[in-house]
Amino acid sequence: MDCTCSQDDSLDGLAEFAGKGEEVRRITSMAMNGEMGLEEALVKRLQIINPTPQMIKEFLAAHPPESRLTPGIKDLVSNLQKRGISVYIISGGFRPLALPFAKLLNIPPENVYANRIYFTTDDETGMPTVYAGYDTDQPTAKQGGKPEAIKALRSKHPLEDVVMIGDGITDLEAARMPGGADLFIGYGGVVERQEIRESADYYITDFSVLTKTLANHQVAFVGSGAWACSAANLVARNCKIREDFEKDVRMWVYEEEVDGRMLTEIINQDHENIKYLPGIKLEENVVAYPNLDDVISEADIIVFCVPHQFVHSICKQMVGKVRQDAVAISLTKGMRLRSDGAQLISDMVRRKLGIDCSVLMGANIAEEIGKGELSEATIGYKWPENARLFQEMFQSDSFLVETVQDVEGAELCGTLKNVVALAAGFVKGLGYGSNTKAAIMRAGMAEMRKLAKRLYFTVQDETFFMSCGLADLIATCEGGRNQRVAGAFAELSGQKTLGMLEEEMLKGQKLQGELTSNEVQAVLRAKGWELDFPLFTTVNRIIHGQLPVEFITQYQRISEVEAVEPSSDAVESAIEDAFTALKV
Structure with a gap:
C-alpha cells in the first residue's frame, strides 16, 4: 500500500510526525531494497517511533489520506470495482494507518490485510496508551507473508486470477513465491527501484496507463x-x-x-x-x-x-x-x-x-x-x-x-406466473370480481412456491415476496398478455384456441402461458404430481378442451372430475409431445 496507494510510507510519515523521520526512513529503505528482513525492520522502526493511539490520531488529522493519495489510484480502483473485480490491500504496515485509505478507495475492511498494533493501558489513566508490540501471527508481519495472504484470497476465489501491484521487494515476492500472485505490476510513481523495474511483468509510473487499458464492457x-x-x-x-x-x-x-x-x-x-x-x-x-x-x-x-x-x-x-x-x-x-x-x-x-x-x-x-x-x-x-x-x-x-x-427461485417465479395469469384471465373473462381473482392468484402463488421447492431444494421463501414473485404475479394477472388472451378465450367459451387469439391479438408477440402450461404439465405428469397441483392441472385441461373454462373456480375438485376427450387431436399433441420429451 505504502508508496503505491499513498505518496509516502505511512510508518515513515508517522516517524517524521514524531520527530524520528530520518532514522526510520533509513531502515525502511533497507527493507524495501532487500538489505534487511521485514520482521527486523518492523521491530526496529516501531521501537524508535514508540507510537500511541493519540499520536496516530493526530498524525492522520494532520496528514489525511486525501492529501497523500497517489494520483490516479482512485480512478483505477473505481474502474476495477465497476467491472466486478475485487480489490484488496495487502500491506506490511499497520491497520490503523491503512484503513483510512481503504475507506477512501471504497475497499471494505475485510479486504485489508495488514498488521495489528498492540497497546497496553496506562496505570494512571487506564487508557490503552503504551506501545506493546504487534501481532506477529499476522502473515503480513513475516518475511514471505504477502504470498500467504494471497493464498488466503485464493481459498475464497479459487477460479480467479490475482494481480499484485506494488513498489517493493516484498510485493515482487508475492508473485514469485508458490501460491502467490499470477502477475506482478511494478509501480515506480513514488519510488523507483531498479530491481522492481527489471523483474516486474509490467512496470508503470502512472496509474492512468492501467485505467486506460481496461477494456470497456460491450x-x-x-x-x-x-x-x-x-x-x-x-x-x-x-x-x-x-x-x-x-x-x-x-x-x-x-x-x-x-x-x-x-x-x-x-x-x-x-x-x-x-x-x-x-x-x-x-x-x-x-x-x-x-x-x-x-x-x-x-x-x-x-x-x-x-x-x-x-x-x-x-x-x-x-x-x-x-x-x-x-x-x-x-x-x-x-x-x-x-x-x-x-x-x-x-x-x-x-x-x-x-x-x-x-x-x-x-x-x-x-x-x-x-x-x-x-x-x-x-x-x-x-x-x-x-x-x-x-x-x-x-x-x-x-x-x-x-x-x-437464488437463480432458480427467481427464474421459476417468472416462469410459473404465466400459468397463473391464464387462470386469472379465465375468471376475468367469465365476469367474476376481485374476490375470485384474488383467490385464484393466492392459490397460484402457493402452487408456484410448492413446485419450485420440489424441483430445487435451494429455493428461498423470501424470493416469492420480491419483485420477481408477488409483484410480477400481480402485474401479469392484471395487465399482461397472458391474462388478456385468456380473458378473450373465456368470453368466447373456448370457441377459439389460445393460438388463434394469440395471432389475432398480439401482433407477432408470443403467448408464453400456453407453452409453459404444457411444459409444467409434462413435468407433473412424469412425476405423478398432477393432483398435487390442482390449479395448474385445471388450467392445462381447460386450454386443451378437456374441461370447460367455467371449471376454473372449481379447480379444487379436479380429482373428482374425469377429463373429457379433447376437442381435437391437434391440441392434445402439444402436451403429449412435451410428455414424450421427458421419457426419451
Whole structure:
C-alpha cells in the first residue's frame, strides 16, 4: 500500500510526525531494497517511533489520506470495482494507518490485510496508551507473508486470477513465491527501484496507463421484442454515462419487413420498434443488427430476451462464438423439457455456452417501463460480482433493482406466473370480481412456491415476496398478455384456441402461458404430481378442451372430475409431445 496507494510510507510519515523521520526512513529503505528482513525492520522502526493511539490520531488529522493519495489510484480502483473485480490491500504496515485509505478507495475492511498494533493501558489513566508490540501471527508481519495472504484470497476465489501491484521487494515476492500472485505490476510513481523495474511483468509510473487499458464492457442483446427494447433502453442510458461501458448497445433483430422497410433499418434510422413497441423512442445508441455473430462476437455481457422456446436453437448457433470471459443474464421466462426433466433457461445458457448466467425477473410490462413508469425487478445470481455489475447496468430512478442469491427461485417465479395469469384471465373473462381473482392468484402463488421447492431444494421463501414473485404475479394477472388472451378465450367459451387469439391479438408477440402450461404439465405428469397441483392441472385441461373454462373456480375438485376427450387431436399433441420429451 505504502508508496503505491499513498505518496509516502505511512510508518515513515508517522516517524517524521514524531520527530524520528530520518532514522526510520533509513531502515525502511533497507527493507524495501532487500538489505534487511521485514520482521527486523518492523521491530526496529516501531521501537524508535514508540507510537500511541493519540499520536496516530493526530498524525492522520494532520496528514489525511486525501492529501497523500497517489494520483490516479482512485480512478483505477473505481474502474476495477465497476467491472466486478475485487480489490484488496495487502500491506506490511499497520491497520490503523491503512484503513483510512481503504475507506477512501471504497475497499471494505475485510479486504485489508495488514498488521495489528498492540497497546497496553496506562496505570494512571487506564487508557490503552503504551506501545506493546504487534501481532506477529499476522502473515503480513513475516518475511514471505504477502504470498500467504494471497493464498488466503485464493481459498475464497479459487477460479480467479490475482494481480499484485506494488513498489517493493516484498510485493515482487508475492508473485514469485508458490501460491502467490499470477502477475506482478511494478509501480515506480513514488519510488523507483531498479530491481522492481527489471523483474516486474509490467512496470508503470502512472496509474492512468492501467485505467486506460481496461477494456470497456460491450453489451449485446439477443432479442428485439417489446421487453427487449424497453430493457435495452435502460441499459443504453446507463452506457452513455458510464466510462466502463462502450456507448453502443448491440441488439440482434430477427429481420423482417414492416411497411415496406426492414425492421433493423427502422430501428437504426427512426429509433423505434414500430412492430413490437410502437410509440416508444429507443435511445440512439441502441444499434440493431440482423446478424447474430456481429452482435455477440465482441460482447462480454450478453442479455437474453427472446421467447423461451427459441433459446436452445439460438444457443446452438452461439457455441464457440462467445468470449470465454463473457457473462450472461436472462430476461426470458420459461423452461425447456429434456429427458431428465425441466431445464431452466439460465441453466441451458450456462451449459451450452460455458458462461455464468444470472436472471432478471419482475413486474416488467414492457410498455410501462418504456414510458418511464416506476417499476421493479429482481436479479437472481450465483456470483455477487456479476449481480453488482448487472444491478448497475439496469438500475435507474424509475427502474429499481434488487438482488437475491437464488437463480432458480427467481427464474421459476417468472416462469410459473404465466400459468397463473391464464387462470386469472379465465375468471376475468367469465365476469367474476376481485374476490375470485384474488383467490385464484393466492392459490397460484402457493402452487408456484410448492413446485419450485420440489424441483430445487435451494429455493428461498423470501424470493416469492420480491419483485420477481408477488409483484410480477400481480402485474401479469392484471395487465399482461397472458391474462388478456385468456380473458378473450373465456368470453368466447373456448370457441377459439389460445393460438388463434394469440395471432389475432398480439401482433407477432408470443403467448408464453400456453407453452409453459404444457411444459409444467409434462413435468407433473412424469412425476405423478398432477393432483398435487390442482390449479395448474385445471388450467392445462381447460386450454386443451378437456374441461370447460367455467371449471376454473372449481379447480379444487379436479380429482373428482374425469377429463373429457379433447376437442381435437391437434391440441392434445402439444402436451403429449412435451410428455414424450421427458421419457426419451
